[in-house]
Amino acid sequence: MAKEITSREEDYSQWYLDIVKKAGLADNSAVRGCMVIKPNGYAIWENMRDQLDSMFKETGHVNAYFPLFIPKSFLSKEAEHVEGFAKECAVVTHHRLMNNPDGPGVVVDPSAKLEEELIVRPTSETIIWNTYKDWIKSYRDLPLLINQWANVVRWELRTRPFLRTTEFLWQEGHTAHVTQQEAMAEALLIHDLYATFCEEYMAMPVLKGAKTANERFAGAVETYSIEALMQDGKALQAGTSHFLGQNFAKAFDVKFLSEENKEEYVWATSWGVSTRLVGGLIMTHSDDAGLVIPPKLAPTQVMIVPIPKPNTEIDEVVQEIMKGLKAKGISVKYDNDMKKRPGFKFAEHEMRGIPVRIGIGMRDLANGVVEVARRDTKEKSSVPREGVAEYVEQVLVDIQNNLFQRALDFRTEHTSYADDMETFADLIENKGGFVYAHWDGTTETELAIKEKTKATIRCIPIDAEEDPGKCILTGKPSRFRVPFAKAY
Amino acid sequence: MAKEITSREEDYSQWYLDIVKKAGLADNSAVRGCMVIKPNGYAIWENMRDQLDSMFKETGHVNAYFPLFIPKSFLSKEAEHVEGFAKECAVVTHHRLMNNPDGPGVVVDPSAKLEEELIVRPTSETIIWNTYKDWIKSYRDLPLLINQWANVVRWELRTRPFLRTTEFLWQEGHTAHVTQQEAMAEALLIHDLYATFCEEYMAMPVLKGAKTANERFAGAVETYSIEALMQDGKALQAGTSHFLGQNFAKAFDVKFLSEENKEEYVWATSWGVSTRLVGGLIMTHSDDAGLVIPPKLAPTQVMIVPIPKPNTEIDEVVQEIMKGLKAKGISVKYDNDMKKRPGFKFAEHEMRGIPVRIGIGMRDLANGVVEVARRDTKEKSSVPREGVAEYVEQVLVDIQNNLFQRALDFRTEHTSYADDMETFADLIENKGGFVYAHWDGTTETELAIKEKTKATIRCIPIDAEEDPGKCILTGKPSRFRVPFAKAY
Numbered sequence: 001m002a003k004e005i006t007s008r009e010e011d012y013s014q015w016y017l018d019i020v021k022k023a024g025l026a027d028n029s030a031v032r033g034c035m036v037i038k039p040n041g042y043a044i045w046e047n048m049r050d051q052l053d054s055m056f057k058e059t060g061h062v063n064a065y066f067p068l069f070i071p072k073s074f075l076s077k078e079a080e081h082v083e084g085f086a087k088e089c090a091v092v093t094h095h096r097l098m099n100n101p102d103g104p105g106v107v108v109d110p111s112a113k114l115e116e117e118l119i120v121r122p123t124s125e126t127i128i129w130n131t132y133k134d135w136i137k138s139y140r141d142l143p144l145l146i147n148q149w150a151n152v153v154r155w156e157l158r159t160r161p162f163l164r165t166t167e168f169l170w171q172e173g174h175t176a177h178v179t180q181q182e183a184m185a186e187a188l189l190i191h192d193l194y195a196t197f198c199e200e201y202m203a204m205p206v207l208k209g210a211k212t213a214n215e216r217f218a219g220a221v222e223t224y225s226i227e228a229l230m231q232d233g234k235a236l237q238a239g240t241s242h243f244l245g246q247n248f249a250k251a252f253d254v255k256f257l258s259e260e261n262k263e264e265y266v267w268a269t270s271w272g273v274s275t276r277l278v279g280g281l282i283m284t285h286s287d288d289a290g291l292v293i294p295p296k297l298a299p300t301q302v303m304i305v306p307i308p309k310p311n312t313e314i315d316e317v318v319q320e321i322m323k324g325l326k327a328k329g330i331s332v333k334y335d336n337d338m339k340k341r342p343g344f345k346f347a348e349h350e351m352r353g354i355p356v357r358i359g360i361g362m363r364d365l366a367n368g369v370v371e372v373a374r375r376d377t378k379e380k381s382s383v384p385r386e387g388v389a390e391y392v393e394q395v396l397v398d399i400q401n402n403l404f405q406r407a408l409d410f411r412t413e414h415t416s417y418a419d420d421m422e423t424f425a426d427l428i429e430n431k432g433g434f435v436y437a438h439w440d441g442t443t444e445t446e447l448a449i450k451e452k453t454k455a456t457i458r459c460i461p462i463d464a465e466e467d468p469g470k471c472i473l474t475g476k477p478s479r480f481r482v483p484f485a486k487a488y
Numbered sequence: 489m490a491k492e493i494t495s496r497e498e499d500y501s502q503w504y505l506d507i508v509k510k511a512g513l514a515d516n517s518a519v520r521g522c523m524v525i526k527p528n529g530y531a532i533w534e535n536m537r538d539q540l541d542s543m544f545k546e547t548g549h550v551n552a553y554f555p556l557f558i559p560k561s562f563l564s565k566e567a568e569h570v571e572g573f574a575k576e577c578a579v580v581t582h583h584r585l586m587n588n589p590d591g592p593g594v595v596v597d598p599s600a601k602l603e604e605e606l607i608v609r610p611t612s613e614t615i616i617w618n619t620y621k622d623w624i625k626s627y628r629d630l631p632l633l634i635n636q637w638a639n640v641v642r643w644e645l646r647t648r649p650f651l652r653t654t655e656f657l658w659q660e661g662h663t664a665h666v667t668q669q670e671a672m673a674e675a676l677l678i679h680d681l682y683a684t685f686c687e688e689y690m691a692m693p694v695l696k697g698a699k700t701a702n703e704r705f706a707g708a709v710e711t712y713s714i715e716a717l718m719q720d721g722k723a724l725q726a727g728t729s730h731f732l733g734q735n736f737a738k739a740f741d742v743k744f745l746s747e748e749n750k751e752e753y754v755w756a757t758s759w760g761v762s763t764r765l766v767g768g769l770i771m772t773h774s775d776d777a778g779l780v781i782p783p784k785l786a787p788t789q790v791m792i793v794p795i796p797k798p799n800t801e802i803d804e805v806v807q808e809i810m811k812g813l814k815a816k817g818i819s820v821k822y823d824n825d826m827k828k829r830p831g832f833k834f835a836e837h838e839m840r841g842i843p844v845r846i847g848i849g850m851r852d853l854a855n856g857v858v859e860v861a862r863r864d865t866k867e868k869s870s871v872p873r874e875g876v877a878e879y880v881e882q883v884l885v886d887i888q889n890n891l892f893q894r895a896l897d898f899r900t901e902h903t904s905y906a907d908d909m910e911t912f913a914d915l916i917e918n919k920g921g922f923v924y925a926h927w928d929g930t931t932e933t934e935l936a937i938k939e940k941t942k943a944t945i946r947c948i949p950i951d952a953e954e955d956p957g958k959c960i961l962t963g964k965p966s967r968f969r970v971p972f973a974k975a976y
Binding site: 027029030031034035036037038039042043046062063064065066067068069070071072073074075076082086087088089090091092093094095096097098104105106108117118119120127130131134135140146150151153155167169339 | 517518519523524525526527530531534550551552553554558559560561563564570574576577578579580581582583584585586594596606607608615618619622623628634638639641655657827
């Protein structure tokens, strides 16, 4: 199986597509740019969702669900928002089909034209703030801390499974607050929560910071982003949280009566991560043998394979081992398929990224041991049967830590500093990764550097120490360096 | 608060809408027929989803996700399916908006017309079977036991929160099998699973059986349905599972190579329940004081209210009680809002259907007791503080059982038998509920009875005992009675 994967060195982009396909994560669909998320891929997303959901709830958020459709006129209410989102979107114009009067099949019924077209939500600020208008009357109704898990549609030109698709799954939080300070604190709380999730669960280190004005969410006053580094040296924007100021409150006229009995506009945030994270997970950890999944998000953490074939003796021992693992909350499966050989199974589970494989043969049985193989390092150990649950529990922790450390080391190795355009362009082009450089703070310079090198400023670190220097393009003064990279 | 609800006797339909609104379950939206599911309503749906999801997984099913959009031509491939679903649906015709050249706002960009229109899925058989075509080659690929949690859109004329909305949330299972027997067994397995869920978790008794030919899912060979009885005497179809035969396999040309190396069409099922269940839950248990939620699905099972106001002494005792309840897996909240009076809180939690309320005042504190109030019977008991966790645990079980028994008794009281059309029409019109009557088995008779009385055959019991009689309309022979009712 593994030999069917293109190596990263040969063609990184094809390697990614091969893993998505061979590990059963996603498939193309009959609809342009929309993918089918297959069971193996969906199970990873489910684990991400459940973990994030519990983190949202622990911080006081609740879930709700808003309509898929947005009246066209809503999009125009916030001036910048419409520029960002109204352009490439799915437009519903009719509500009925009819039998084709001129032949077989069905056609759109022209008499069922909608009075106002509906847009399939590309993001839900407009429909949600139109609703909040009815929910918020007084400071007592605030804060509103609401999240929704939903599908959204953006008519993308170039798509790639998980990383950029026309339809994708995500969560979008939309909060409303009494004060600017409280809304800003919320945006930063979620910024930190996303970083914690990526590092502790996905084992994917991220840079934190604010987006430049040019890269901000359409309608936001400030956008905070976490930025991960993929194995090809390109950055991936993994999650954003936006401080929206009073922009949407003003666009939808959402005011509240303050404790001092004054009418004021509400302060807002919004924030989201999507199935794009599955793409980030794949590209951070996987290797030329296939997918690698961090244990904390692996749908199956341990796979037990009998060698050469299952029999009652082995079955009994396996049931005992599974009981021990399950008691520790470890998810384990027994691959007792008679139709496949052990070698085939090994390759398959490796391809699918299962963190730990336990092999057990007749000789192991006699010796009271099992073989424990790690997916990350491919090391194998012979382990006494009695202590196997404790051993595996520790191995799962070790794999989780090792994957994070490996990704962090990769990022450290691919982090450079440049003080002039030539060095900068060379590093971006030939080494890749994050290149820290001085920038004069203007959109003009940012765009000129992008034009020359395809690199963008990934984020502006929030608490960067003063380290004055000169902009690599204009020579104007700069207070600290910012990380540039080519990005997905 | 409670007095703001219309009583059931006065106006059942308004009572339902009042509860949906006052208990914070759902709200109307700016989009015709689409509701906003508010946090209290969504939390109930989440609990339903999690419980069903674990039951699906225990029976070997996995989740996946298929595209929101279906190419128009797919709908026409299964002849009956298109009749059932192509008529009232949301049609996407364009993929871009542009600034209005003649004024403010945005308009559809005529140059961005899709070559083939896309339908927002009303159900996913067609897009899924078009995908299964690529996934199924051999008997080794079968069975495929896949479920998806998704939103769907049907352009309904008359809508009602949860019960019938243009967009709704649901799960749809789509399975593929080697043999007819296996597919039929799957359809019945899910039929039973749905009934178990409704009775054991929703505390809502259901009748089980097959739909008549006339009421079958468009494209199915057999549809199994569970039917609940609401407090106004109308039936609610709560969940259906369909044996699809080879209809979709033939429409999408999905064949497999059998163990005997022969090419054969695949056998199929599909099955679903939706947010309609939330409507069923509301209408089965609630009363004139508001919502009543069965403990097994209640997002908050116990609410603790201090009387008259929280203070450090009470807070300490409450923390102790909460610890004890949480240790038993009971979800509990402490309403220590200083701005609201206890009486207001009591009415609010009653309206929201929280199963158990614990009140604790200064005298209770001195006496070492708390007051435990049940939402279902409104009984109150003074309970020693030490044993409160065990006591509440048992009360929650009692409430769950009592709600089911009460609903079952209601159904028994509202189940009648008629041997002639006059009695039948009178019972349907004046008593409501299920009326068992003999029917000659023809669609013609079924429709004629519906025309006269608005009652439909809810289902044909699968293992009905022979009990010969004569059709109430035509006098033709009938082997057993079937349950009729007016329905939602």
